[in-house]
Structure formats: structure tokens, C-alpha cells
Amino acid sequence: MGNKNESFLINRKLRRRFIIILAVFAVVILSMWWVYQQTVFVNIRSNAEQSIELVENGLMMELDDELSRMTVVTSVLSGSVFVQDFLTEHNSSGYYEKAAAVSEIISKTVYPSIETDSIITITDEGVFDRFTGGISNEACEKLFTEIENGTIQTYSVVELDGANYFCLVGRVYERDSREVTLAGYVVVLSDTAKLRRAMMKLNTVSGIDSSIILDGRILLSTNSELDGRLTSDIGNLYESVRIEPVTGSHLSVAAAITTDTLRYAERMFITISLVSALALAVVLAALYRVISVNMVKPMIASADNMQIGLLQTQISAHFIRNVVDCIEGLAESGDTENTAAAARNLSGMLRSLNEAKEEIHTHKELEHLGYYTELMNIRSGWKYNVTVEMDDRLVEYVMPSHILQPIAENAMTHGMGNKISDCRLTVTGRVYDDCIVFEVSDNGVGMSGEYIRMMQKKLDDAGELEYKERTLDGVAIVNIQRRIRTRYGKKYGLTVKSAPGEGTTVTVRLPLIPYISSENEED
Numbered sequence: 001m002g003n004k005n006e007s008f009l010i011n012r013k014l015r016r017r018f019i020i021i022l023a024v025f026a027v028v029i030l031s032m033w034w035v036y037q038q039t040v041f042v043n044i045r046s047n048a049e050q051s052i053e054l055v056e057n058g059l060m061m062e063l064d065d066e067l068s069r070m071t072v073v074t075s076v077l078s079g080s081v082f083v084q085d086f087l088t089e090h091n092s093s094g095y096y097e098k099a100a101a102v103s104e105i106i107s108k109t110v111y112p113s114i115e116t117d118s119i120i121t122i123t124d125e126g127v128f129d130r131f132t133g134g135i136s137n138e139a140c141e142k143l144f145t146e147i148e149n150g151t152i153q154t155y156s157v158v159e160l161d162g163a164n165y166f167c168l169v170g171r172v173y174e175r176d177s178r179e180v181t182l183a184g185y186v187v188v189l190s191d192t193a194k195l196r197r198a199m200m201k202l203n204t205v206s207g208i209d210s211s212i213i214l215d216g217r218i219l220l221s222t223n224s225e226l227d228g229r230l231t232s233d234i235g236n237l238y239e240s241v242r243i244e245p246v247t248g249s250h251l252s253v254a255a256a257i258t259t260d261t262l263r264y265a266e267r268m269f270i271t272i273s274l275v276s277a278l279a280l281a282v283v284l285a286a287l288y289r290v291i292s293v294n295m296v297k298p299m300i301a302s303a304d305n306m307q308i309g310l311l312q313t314q315i316s317a318h319f320i321r322n323v324v325d326c327i328e329g330l331a332e333s334g335d336t337e338n339t340a341a342a343a344r345n346l347s348g349m350l351r352s353l354n355e356a357k358e359e360i361h362t363h364k365e366l367e368h369l370g371y372y373t374e375l376m377n378i379r380s381g382w383k384y385n386v387t388v389e390m391d392d393r394l395v396e397y398v399m400p401s402h403i404l405q406p407i408a409e410n411a412m413t414h415g416m417g418n419k420i421s422d423c424r425l426t427v428t429g430r431v432y433d434d435c436i437v438f439e440v441s442d443n444g445v446g447m448s449g450e451y452i453r454m455m456q457k458k459l460d461d462a463g464e465l466e467y468k469e470r471t472l473d474g475v476a477i478v479n480i481q482r483r484i485r486t487r488y489g490k491k492y493g494l495t496v497k498s499a500p501g502e503g504t505t506v507t508v509r510l511p512l513i514p515y516i517s518s519e520n521e522e523d
Contacts, residue, residue: 033277055255063251073119073168077102086121088183103131117188117189117190118133118165118187119132120143120189121185121186122184124183143158144185152167152169155168157214166195169185172186195220200222208258209257209258210253211253212253213254214251216230216231218230218231231243237256241254242255324346326378326379341378342378346371348367352367360399361515362390365402365404366388383420384424385422387426387427388427389427391429391431394431396514396515400487403508407476408427408440415444428441434512435492436509436511440506441506442504445501449499452497452498456495458478459493488511491509
């Protein structure tokens with residue numbers, strides 16, 4: 001006897017268990033993936049928030065530095081006695097001398113830190129001087145008008161010559177005056193384009209935009225399409241937004257991340273997960289195929305061979321002895337013709353059993369059936385009328401071995417066993433588009449409806465039953481059903497129809513398996 005594990009039929013029940021295991025495995029993997037996905041999404045959003053905060057803090061520091069620098073420049077110049085003297089000078093000769101002194105102060109103490117800013121002085125009467133920068137006379141006049149009208153506060157943003165400037169105004173008062181008298185103004189202008197360039201450098205993370213807001217409206221942004229729009233628009237356009245006010249001014253800074261940027265990482269994670277899931281599915285499918293080809297099918301084939309072996313054992317134990325006794329009796333009675341026929345058919349039947357394979361040519365199966373029915377007729381005194389009608393196309397196909405003979409045996413020994421005469425057995429075979437159909441009919445005693453239902457239930461459940469090594473129970477049609485269902489699926493197999501006193505018909509449905517001849521095959 002072979003390996004004990006090979007003595008069990010691995011049928012659809014094993015496949016079902018394997019599929020259940022795969023399903024449980026898939027559920028566990030999906031659950032783990034969902035938890036991991038939530039964790040990843042939380043981390044993505046957390047990292048995005050941290051990036052936004054870094055950009056915002058960087059912009060805040062840049063703007064604070066700019067304001068502080070402009071404040072220092074304004075304080076130095078507005079507190080200088082040279083600037084005070086210059087703004088109150090009305091004599092032309094003294095004017096140029098004091099203007100030179102102011103220029104020297106700017107060039108030596110202030111200018112290195114102001115780069116390309118504009119520094120302008122304006123007297124209380126509106127006379128202006130440009131010490132650095134290149135804004136127009138009209139722009140200088142506009143500055144004085146807005147300062148006089150109170151439009152420009154201590155710190156403002158103004159539009160001059162078609163460009164926006166941060167504007168810081170310092171008031172200059174006369175020296176040695178008993179009363180505080182305004183002498184004029186020192187105005188420092190910084191082009192906002194310079195700060196926009198600094199903002200661009202801060203945006204190291206793609207998809208994050210930063211903005212400077214003045215009085216609820218976007219003054220400038222790394223996304224130029226936002227310039228001039230309301231602050232509320234940022235919340236509508238972006239997934240996550242941070243806004244912080246700038247101390248000592250009407251300005252605020254904002255940093256926001258676009259929805260596409262935030263969702264891009266999430267979509268990438270899902271895409272990678274789907275690709276990984278597909279790869280896992282392919283691996284599992286390949287694994288299932290390997291298991292099916294290398295384990296399940298060989299074990300099924302082994303089980304088929306065991307069942308055929310059991311059939312051989314049963315025939316040897318229950319049939320051959322009776323046939324030999326029959327041959328002996330025929331020989332003693334001098335019936336040489338039936339003796340020779342019985343010996344010939346028994347020899348053919350034993351040879352057929354010995355050469356049994358999983359699948360055989362249809363004519364071999366019919367030949368084996370012929371050996372058996374003729375032996376039964378010889379033993380019973382030729383009481384059986386056996387009719388075999390086969391479709392000529394059956395020669396093109398193969399079928400599982402030893403399917404028809406056990407069914408015929410049931411019909412002859414059980415269905416018609418108690419009849420003395422008029423025992424008719426009809427075997428037909430037809431080829432259809434998608435299957436082969438055999439019918440084995442007898443005109444025996446038949447079976448009750450309750451018994452037929454019980455029998456059909458056994459046949460329906462046969463594909464789910466495990467084969468038992470040490471029993472011969474059900475070697476007949478239930479065993480046949482198990483072999484067919486296990487190998488070909490639930491679409492194929494046996495059905496039984498019967499009625500008391502009307503005989504029984506067993507229908508066998510098999511797949512179309514083309515016959516491929518071999519040069520070494522014996523006839």
C-alpha cells in the first residue's frame with residue numbers, strides 16, 4: 001500500500017477548504033492593509049501640516065526681518081541731526097552741503113543693508129529728495145499726498161509706478177525747538193517682488209503656496225493667480241491652510257497645501273497597494289495551480305487507481321469464483337461451446353481489469369461491458385436480452401474506465417435478479433455538442449420514490465464525501481459518481497430514474513475528451 005496520505009481522495013472538499021483558507025487570508029490581509037492605510041494617511045497629513053508650518057514660519061521670519069531692517073533704517077535716518085538740518089534748510093548753498101551729508105550717512109551706515117530699496121526724504125511742504133531708488137516724481141508726490149491725508153500709516157503697502165512697495169514712514173522733528181515741530185518725513189520703500197522671490201525659495205515642498213495678506217486681501221503669493229483675492233478664497237481652494245498675523249502690522253502670512261498634492265501621496269499609496277494586491281493574487285493563483293497540478297491531480301489519479309483496484313478486488317472476490325464454478329459445471333456437463341465462451345470472456349475481463357487506466361477509449365469500455373454481460377448470460381442460462389446502441393462518433397473519445405459495467409451489474413443482479421424471463425438490458429451512448437450521455441436501462445422491479453430520492457441524495461453528495469481506504473461500501477454507482485464529480489466537476493455524473501414495476505434507468509453524463517492514438521497502443 002502506498003503512502004497513507006495518498007490513500008485519501010482529494011476532491012472538491014479540499015479545494016473548497018483551500019479557497020476558504022485563501023478567503024480568510026485575503027480578509028486578514030485587507031484588514032491589515034486598511035489599518036496600515038489609515039496610519040499612512042494620518043502620517044501623510046501630519047507631514048503635510050509640518051511642511052506647511054515650516055513654510056509659514058520661514059515666511060514669518062523673512063517678513064519680520066524685512067520689517068525690522070526697514071524700521072532700523074527709518075529710525076537711524078529720522079533720528080539723525082543731519083537729516084533734521086537738511087529738511088529745515090531753505091538756503092540753496094546750505095541745502096546741497098547738507099544733502100551730501102545725508103548721502104554720506106546713507107552710504108556709510110545704512111546703504112549696505114538696504115540693497116535696492118528706495119529712501120526718500122520729504123519736507124513738511126512736500127519737497128522731496130530721492131537718495132536711493134528710481135521711483136518717479138509722480139510717485140513721490142503721491143506719497144506726500146497720501147501721508148498728508150493719513151492714507152499711509154506708519155507701515156503700509158502702496159502702489160507706485162505700477163508696482164507694490166512695503167512703505168515705512170518715519171517722522172522727523174526740528175531740533176532745539178521749544179515746541180515739537182514736524183520737519184518732514186523719511187520714507188523707506190521695499191519692492192514686494194523681492195519678498196516674492198524669497199517666498200519662492202522657501203517653498204521647498206511642491207504643492208505648498210505661501211501668501212502675504214493685508215487687511216483681508218492677498219497682497220502677494222507664490223501663486224500669482226491669488227494676488228488681490230480675498231483671504232476666504234484660500235480656504236475654498238486648498239485642503240489645509242495656516243494663517244498667522246504679523247506682530248505690529250496689518251499683515252498676515254498664510255501657507256496652504258493643494259488638494260491634488262495631498263491626495264497625490266494617498267493615490268500613490270493606493271496604486272502601489274493595488275499593484276501589490278494584483279501581484280499577490282497572481283502568486284496565489286500560480287500557487288493554487290501548482291498545488292492542483294502537482295498535488296491534487298496526482299492524488300486524484302491515485303485515488304482513481306485505488307478505486308479501480310477495489311473494483312478488481314470486489315470482482316475477484318464476488319464474481320470470479322462463481323464464474324469458475326460455472327465453467328467447471330459447464331465442462332462437466334459437456335457444454336464445450338459455453339465453456340469456451342465463458343473462459344474467453346473471463347480472460348478478456350481479467351485482462352481489461354489488469355490494464356485499467358484512469359481514462360480509456362470508449363470501445364475498450366464497451367468491450368469490458370460485453371465480457372461481463374455475456375458471462376452473466378452464460379451463468380443464468382441466457383435469460384438476459386442485452387441491447388447495445390452506440391453513436392458511431394463515440395470512437396473519437398475516451399472516458400473513465402469501468403463506468404458502465406458496475407451499473408449493468410446492479411441492473412442485472414438487483415434490478416432483474418429475481419426475474420426468470422423477459423429480462424431486458426439496454427445500453428445506449430450518444431454524442432452531443434458538449435458531452436457524452438450513456439443510458440443503462442432495465443425492465444426490472446424498479447424502486448420506490450422514497451428510495452430513489454435517497455439514492456439521488458447520495459449521488460448529489462458523492463463529490464463531497466471523502467474516500468475511505470478500508471471499506472468497499474458504495475463501490476457501485478456512488479463510487480462512480482464520486483470519481484466523475486471529483487475529476488470533471490458537478491456538471492457531470494449520474495442521475496437515476498425509476499418507478500416500482502417499471503424498471504430503472506441510470507444516465508451517465510461525461511465530458512467530451514478527444515481520443516489521441518499512440519503508436520505503441522495495442523488493439
